[in-house]
Amino acid sequence: MKATEEFAIGLDIGGTKVLAALVSENGEVVSEIQCDTKGGGENFSHQMIFAIESLLEKENIEMNSIKGIGIATAGVINSKKKEILFASNLNLGNFPVGKVLERKFGLPVQLYNDANAAAVGEWLWGNGKGKHNLIYITVSTGIGAGIISNDSLLTGSHDSAGEFGHISINLNGPLCPCGNKGCLENYASGTAIAAIARERLETGEVNPYFSATIDKLTAVDICTAAKMGDSFSIGLLEEVGEYLGLGIINLIHLFNTEAVILGGGVMNESELILPSIRSTVHKHGIQSMVEQVKIEKASLGRYACVVGATGLFFCKVDELAALPN
Ligand SMILES: [Zn+2]
CATH class of the missing domain: 3.30.420.40 (ATPase, nucleotide binding domain)
Known part of the structure; x- marks a missing residue:
């Protein structure tokens, strides 16, 4: 790992598991961890925080080299407010996941639905x-x-x-x-x-x-x-x-x-x-x-969502627009 390299954390939240990954600026998964999301509801914030802390501990990485946390979920979301409005599997309603994680880690958070996250992943680093x-x-x-x-x-x-x-x-x-x-x-x-x-x-x-x-x-x-x-x-x-x-x-x-x-x-x-x-x-x-x-x-297979959810922390839209057709 180069000292100057930048990373972001991606979370892919499913009905029973969350996949947390440390993603490099090239869209590579450097490290990953999978945790249960059993029960959801009140436990959900602890489960997300635990997943991220475990990942950081495992890699012993400096917080200042992490640009943000990107989340992909199958639930119904409000991406601007960074809230999960409804996720029946997780027993969640109007949950401000963005606020919770921003406050805890002092990092910017982005929230996507899973198909959108995977689209960004394939666009920046996959077959698109x-x-x-x-x-x-x-x-x-x-x-x-x-x-x-x-x-x-x-x-x-x-x-x-x-x-x-x-x-x-x-x-x-x-x-x-x-x-x-x-x-x-x-x-x-x-x-x-x-x-x-x-x-x-x-x-x-x-x-x-x-x-x-x-x-x-x-x-x-x-x-x-x-x-x-x-x-x-x-x-x-x-x-x-x-x-x-x-x-x-x-x-x-x-x-x-x-x-x-x-x-x-x-x-x-x-x-x-x-x-x-x-x-x-x-x-x-x-x-x-x-x-x-x-x-x-x-x-990108099973990494499409975690990688895609971090994509826009690294992406320079001007450079994308300047690509030849
Ligand atoms: Zn229908």
Whole structure:
């Protein structure tokens, strides 16, 4: 570690765990620690402080070389006030995480939703490096997106931009918990992949790849079966790719983006879905808009959020804007 090097602390807060990482100015994770967030509520501040203190102790690092603390969370947030407005898994409501950590450590704090943090990570140091316009999409239990437009993160008026999973692709589709009908998330998320497979297998022919466990089937099982050559699973994942592709065409037409970067658990098996996404986009999109768009798997993996949450402490926006197109 060079004495002059600068760092920031990234926190990726999930429903049961927090990943805390010391991130270098090059976006590398120098050190990490994972702690429980069990119970949340009143314990939550102690858990966050404990995670950060443990990390600092482990690396024995000078506080003056740390530029700030960046937080990514799946909860509903107010990024300006640095508050977690609602996080059901953590039993939190209107929690001023920014104020608590700023007061404790004397460092600036930035708060993002997880898709936005991952978008910043991929933009600065991942597969979207050098792009001025990119969209990061996470396909996991749900589907979300982070949008970088002309070198800025697009958050919307209430930090809710990028609800890609809740764009409707079928007015006659199933009712989504959000209140809309036929949302993309009901056709292409990890949850949807498992649900659709269960429904079809219960009424269809017996499939030797899934024997007696149909009611417990997960998206991972479908991917495993597809890799073993199961035509049912291969077909279902191609369908998922078509739905995602249709959604992505809408994004490309709206934002004229240069790159679409896909992450999240389902994309761990990107080779089963990406070809279908790409061919759908190229077949049905406006050619002059879609032909140049790079559609790739994310490259930062489980670090995308911790790294991305620290990104803007190091990023010089003027330099980004000066990059050649
Ligand atoms: Zn919805």
